Amino acid sequence: MKSLVLAEKPSVAKEIARVLGCGQKHKGYMEGPKYVVTWALGHLVTLAEPEDYDPKYKTWNLEDLPLLPPKMNLKIMKETSQQYRTVAQLCKRQDISELIIATDAGREGELVARWIMELVHWRKPFKRLWISSQTDKAIKDGFNTLKPGKDYNNLYASAVCRAEADWLIGLNVTRALTTKYNAQLAAGRVQTPTLAMLMEREQEIQSFQSQPYWNVSADFGSFSAHWREQDAHDGRVWSRADADAIAARIKQGTAKVSKLRTLEKSEPHPQAYDLTELQRDANKRLGFSAKQTSNVLQKLYEQHKLVTYPRTDSRYLSSDMVPTLKGRLESISAVGPYTQLARKLVRMQLPITKRIVDDSKVTDHHAIIPTEQFVNLSALSNDERRLYDLIVKRFISLFYGPYRYDETSVVLAVGKDMLYAKGKIEKEKGWKEIYQSDAYSSVQDDDDDDGAGSGQGKSDGQPAQLLPPLSIGQSLPVKQEKVRELRTMPPARYTEATLLTRMEKHSLGTPATRADIIEKLLGTDTITRTQNKLMPTGKGKQLIELVVNELRSPDLTAKWEQELERIAKGKGDPAAFMKNVRQQAAKWVSEVIAETKEYKPHNLTHSRCPECEKPLLEINGKRGKSLVCSDRECGYRRSAEPTLSNKRCPQCHKKMEIKDGKAGKFAQCKPCNVIEMLGDKQSGKVNRKQNQKLIEQYSDNTSMSNSLADKLKAALEKQSGK
Secondary structure, eight states: OEEEEEESSHHHHHHHHHHHTOOEEETTEEEOSSEEEEEOSSOSEEEOOHHHHOGGGGSOOGGGOOOOOSSOOEEEOGGGHHHHHHHHHHHTOTTEEEEEEESOSSHHHHHHHHHHHHHTTOOSOEEEOOOSOOSHHHHHHHHHTOEEGGGGHHHHHHHHHHHHHHHHHHHHHHHHHHHHHTSOOOOOTTHHHHHHHHHHHHHHHHHOOOOEEEEEEEEOSSOEEEEESSTTOOOOBSOHHHHHHHHHHHHHSOEEEEEEEEEEEEEOOOOOBOHHHHHHHHHHHHOOOHHHHHHHHHHHHHTSOOBOOSSOOOOOBOGGGGGGHHHHHHHHHTSGGGHHHHHHHHTSOOOOOTTTBOGGGOOSSOOBOBOSSOOOGGGSOHHHHHHHHHHHHHHHHTTSOOEEEEEEEEEEEETTEEEEEEEEEEEEOGGGGGGTTSSOSOOOOOTTOSOOTTSOOOTTOOOOBOOOOOOTTOEEOOOEEEEEEEEOOOOOOEEHHHHHHHHHHTTOSOTTTHHHHHHHHHHTTSEEEETTEEEEOHHHHHHHHHSOHHHHSHHHHHHHHHHHHHHHTTOSOHHHHHHHHHHHHHHHHHHHHHOOOOOOOTTEEEEEOTTTOOEEEEEEETTEEEEEESSTTTOOEEESSOEEEEEEOTTTOOEEEEEEETTEEEEEETTTTEEEESSOOOOSOOOHHHHHHHHHHHOSOSSOOHHHHHHHHHHHHHHHTO
């Protein structure tokens, strides 16, 4: 008898098959003496669409809502149905005695496998492979310690609840908004509260009124000090006259040292990465979007096997990993840039603290760290290398001591006025030694960096300066006093890093889904990304106005996320959760129907639809701008502007348009009817028949005058002779 192993992707299945000695390759699976390894292609099974329950739901009608099927059905996905059939046939084989679920070790991976099992009516025993890295050793160890499949029933229940809740809320509210306002308006359980956060920030920025304020400082030659009214004051003076009066008093007086204090301070190393923290850091340091980080990280995990499981929400390691840490450091120390930093750790006893290892804070997976796999940096792309560098340096820093420095603060009195200065003397670089060569000096967590408030942060922040030896009562002459005018600043727009922080704070989504939520908002034209800053579009602003109040607030979604976590841990009630979701969906649909507001498309153009005469909307898509009829029923669409290439027409010398054809991309000058294939690396003579075919295939004027045909022929021959 054999075991059937179900992986999530062909690439992972291939690696598992190699490790398990499955050398016979077949279409859709690989076989060996003990195991048959097959794969899904992501999801092979999904929740049925409304039209699968009743064909009338294919047409969106307000009166058909809410759609609340008593039992949610599953269906085979059309595009991957062939692979599903392969898996289903393997499940029916008489020599297969058990199934081993080897999909991603997380909520989504569990759902991928269990939905397939449900549709094929799997009744035999099943086990679970639960591993945190894709190295050969991890796969072998995982197969030696397979877990009983039923141990993950609660995780599966939680995954089903999340998928069904997203279907019921997203589909009902989106259909209600879209049909009521005859516009493509998408809403969802997580994406709508996220959009509301961006909208709230936008309103704060719009309503913000900048005000001038002044800072007063005194220069003592070797250091400078800033005026503050008292210890807790931020040093801002709200009138020019008052600032000038302070400066005049300082100018006439002598400063006396009234307080002097030196404290030894230390900053512990930053913690290991979970997915959200890595996405934040990669956004700040490398300019990566959250989705880009996820994609690059997946390659490092799956293809290169250099890092552990990516979709984790823990920043700690488990105690059973401690014996493996030296091995990981040894692999890293063999790589040029990290040799010096890692080698000293290999020779010593590693300092393992609760800040690094804490079993109580490790959920399904530990933090993201490097594996013991041999590292070949030249095999990595530039993005993979940069992200790997962040992960390796953060891992090495876990075993370095704290950054220690002496901070001296001095208060100088000039009459009744107080001047404050701080100096810093570095004692031990500690973990900061790892980041010395980087463009940024500190990677300490700044999780609260979401630009909240009035943007009027403390204005006495001074660069670190060296203070001369000082003593209490010492007099110092003021060399120069300065008055500087500044302005209050509005709160900053969200970057992906700061938005991820807010989403995490309000329990919106999970580490695995947050990047997709941001991409979904960008894809539906409800938000836009400009120079790493995110802001709502005109459509997004109106959508938030039209959507029901409860769905805007993160509170209910956060409550649901917590309940889903409880279900995953076996403490929640899936039936009660789904009953609540259905009630909310019905309530929100009725609220949308009762709404009296109007929707005015922000992107209306002056052009009219040639088919129904209604105004056209300008839409930004992946292939540039396009014009779409404002009436969804009509469905008319055309490109708004041609994409121009750098190639110039050999006849009129104007830039040629880039087009997509069956044979690939080509450049075309419509007025002259000149066509040239793009991206063809073949040199030498070009087949004339092929050129004639191109002209016939892409030309608007099938009959050409002889002179034009001759010119075209000459141009094409000239091109082929280059």
